[in-house]
Amino acid sequence: MVWFKRDLRIEDHAPLLRASQEGTCVCLYVYEPELLAAPDVSATHVAFINGCLAELGEQIEALGGQLVIRRGDIVDVLSDLNRTVGFRRIRSHQETGTEVTYRRDLRVKRWAEEHNIEWIETRQHGVFRGQKDRNGWAAKWNADMSCPQTPALSGLQTISGLASTGILSTAELGLGAPPQTEVQSPGxxxxxxxxxxxxxxxxxxxxxxxxxxxxxxxxxxxxxxxxxxxxxxxxxxxxxxxxxxxxxxxxxxxxxxxxxxxxxxxxxxxxxxxxxxxxxxxxxxDPSIEKRPLVRAFEGIRSEAPNLEHFEAWKEGRTGYPMVDACMRFLNATGWLNFRMRSMLVSFASYHLWLPWQMTGTYLARRFLDYEPGIHYNQLQMQSGVTGINAIRIYAPTKQALDQDPEGTFIRRWVPELENLPLRWLAEPHHIDMIDRHQSGFVPGESYPLPIVEHREAVRAARDRIFAVRRTDEAKAQAQDVLKRHGSRRKRRGRH
Ligand SMILES: Cc1cc2nc3c(=O)[nH]c(=O)nc-3n(C[C@H](O)[C@H](O)[C@H](O)COP(=O)(O)OP(=O)(O)OC[C@H]3O[C@@H](n4cnc5c(N)ncnc54)[C@H](O)[C@@H]3O)c2cc1C
Missing domain, CATH: 1.25.40.80 (Serine Threonine Protein Phosphatase 5, Tetratricopeptide repeat)
Structure with missing residues (x-):
């Protein structure tokens, strides 16, 4: 049994190669309702997965096999297939995911043990299970990534005639249509x-x-x-x-x-x-990173009564800060944003709006086509100042507009309300003078929202709150511990 998860390819796929060498196998992908219902999963992700599955299915057929696609609880699907064909071994890649996927994997492990089925999970991203600290990690990553790739398959024998639902649309899976339409091609x-x-x-x-x-x-x-x-x-x-x-x-x-x-x-x-x-x-x-700050002293600092109106304005790109709004609208359409602008969006939500990173992070996870829990939750924590080992970096949206979009092309493209505004007002339209107001017909607060918070005031308040915790002995001791367990062993310690 080759169980495809987040490894939708046939090249450099050790579980598939080994299974093909062992004899006849089943190639399986499962739409799991429990995973699809998780708050971090969106129709955009599943549409992308579907595109990958379509190609994977074709490639497996070209090798002489069949990709079986089922919908249901993974243990039920495995049980059913085991009753129908009987198998001795499951092969898959290791997954470093969320609590939901971890618990699902534990259930599969238990089921496999109870049925005397061996489950072999292969490493795929230079990530090592049971690694307690970072000593020697970089060398291991290099060695793992430099290993020869698994050779291409010349053929594949799968058990024929097994029922398969084929690819199910996001609507059939109860997710509705993908909200993002300008995303990258899958496969x-x-x-x-x-x-x-x-x-x-x-x-x-x-x-x-x-x-x-x-x-x-x-x-x-x-x-x-x-x-x-x-x-x-x-x-x-x-x-x-x-x-x-x-x-x-x-x-x-x-x-x-x-x-x-x-x-x-x-x-x-x-x-x-x-x-x-x-x-x-x-x-x-440290799977707790998904939900809890690396430095526990920061736990709950942002959770009292988040401002939901601010949250909505941030999600929809209506904050009154053109660079923030342009980036959010760009992301909402394309599923992608560059690193610095992702950092700015989170910094704005976490510092200016003082929203909990867990809440804004779930929204972003759904919007990022490339949602990868390990990177995502670490970055959210870094850009929210709760890791204890990184400098506090609060982005000024106006400066980012001037630095990264000096001609205003990006803002004009994604915030069309500002299309006709003279360049000098584009980063801060609420400052427009009376002459340009008259000439352009632009009315701050009507044509485009006024800033929902005042930059300097919001940043000062956020800094005070963050440093009040960061300076405590408790936070300092916890930060040392984080450095010991997770800090990069490169010379410039603590940077990432
Ligand atoms: C708040 C926040 C959340 C993020 N969430 C994700 C996420 O869910 N998934 C994701 O892939 N990236 C995430 N990133 C990291 C980064 O923004 C994206 O990897 C990058 O923008 C993807 O575009 P690219 O493939 O063109 O990257 P490139 O710049 O071309 O980089 C190549 C690859 O390197 C890796 N990479 C790049 N930057 C980083 C980084 N800072 N940390 C770790 N790996 C990196 C990615 O695998 C990327 O595909 C996040 C960043 C922030 C600030």
Missing amino acids: SRAALRTLHEFLHQRGEPYQKAMSSPLEGATACSRLSPYLAYGALSMRQVYQSYQRRAHELRTRKKEGEQGLGTWSRSLSSFNKRLHWNGHFTQRLES
């Missing part, structure tokens, strides 16, 4: 194309352009949804990066001119691939 082919284009065509300006939501959309790799659903393995990405970096180094050594900023950009990219594993490892080692 391994799109993933490999995206990887190739980034490494050979688009990636040169990566390092300089990644912070701008506009330029970042093409300069960033855009690999995140493919990695999140396993349409591509991290090993495939890392080894392609290594080959390209090697090629560029060789060309440089041979005296070739005009290689521009490629090597700097690829080195930044390489760091981020490691961060993927670094954060996922943290969640693997």
